Amino acid sequence: FVGLDNYLQAFTDRFFINSVVVTIEYTFISVALTLVLGLGMAVILQKRSFINTVIRTFLIFPFAVSPALKGYSFRFMLQPDYGIIQLTLGRIFPWLTDMVWLSNPWWAMFWISISEVWGWAPLYALMFIGAMGSIPTDIFDAAKVDGAGNAQIFWSITLPMISPVLIIATLLKIIGSLRIFDQVVTMTGGGPGRATQSVNYYIYQTGFKFTNMGYSSALAYLFLIVLAVLAYMYIARLYRQES
Numbered sequence: 001f002v003g004l005d006n007y008l009q010a011f012t013d014r015f016f017i018n019s020v021v022v023t024i025e026y027t028f029i030s031v032a033l034t035l036v037l038g039l040g041m042a043v044i045l046q047k048r049s050f051i052n053t054v055i056r057t058f059l060i061f062p063f064a065v066s067p068a069l070k071g072y073s074f075r076f077m078l079q080p081d082y083g084i085i086q087l088t089l090g091r092i093f094p095w096l097t098d099m100v101w102l103s104n105p106w107w108a109m110f111w112i113s114i115s116e117v118w119g120w121a122p123l124y125a126l127m128f129i130g131a132m133g134s135i136p137t138d139i140f141d142a143a144k145v146d147g148a149g150n151a152q153i154f155w156s157i158t159l160p161m162i163s164p165v166l167i168i169a170t171l172l173k174i175i176g177s178l179r180i181f182d183q184v185v186t187m188t189g190g191g192p193g194r195a196t197q198s199v200n201y202y203i204y205q206t207g208f209k210f211t212n213m214g215y216s217s218a219l220a221y222l223f224l225i226v227l228a229v230l231a232y233m234y235i236a237r238l239y240r241q242e243s
Helices: 005-010 014-045 050-058 067-077 084-092 105-133 137-145 150-161 163-178 182-188 199-209 213-242
Strands: none
Touching: 005 213, 014 050, 014 105, 014 163, 014 199, 067 084, 067 105, 067 182, 105 163, 105 182, 137 150, 150 163, 163 213, 182 199, 199 213
């Protein structure tokens, strides 16, 4: 029995601290891109038309793809010799022809984030379309009569009116992003070096690769506390909105 030694070790473990920083960076990138792209798609697709209805129908499919499959797919598409993303970017930007994306710390983090955004942004677009559809049209008509442009209407009316949905969506995405694991395993293995080693992946390696189960369990409990706090904030916000 070692008491609290494993918990205290976590605060001086540079590899664990690195994994926390990596997870925060990934969370910031993925949450920001998901919200921005989701809002952008919602604004474009909110008007009712046959084409928009068809596109909305297909928006749920990326979210249905498993995270591991997303990781394998993006790793395949980023391969230097035959990956479709690599070939396309190489034709548009010739200086990127020989770029090995996943060997660069910054780009590896970026593409892991993109693999997650690709699945979540369309789902969030559907959420935002539903929220925008619940806003009374009289408000928009009155704003147009007063001379407000589309940009003014979006920033002054649409965003404030859907802010409760935005807050809940942000909290939900933060919780999901903090748990990143599958794409790290399938795309980079935590590399290059430890540039994409998330908290979940570090806990997994500590317990199952280095068989330090006691320390791994302590890290998992610390991580659980963070997720529990965020989950409480999410549920509290839901109850506050309903009341």
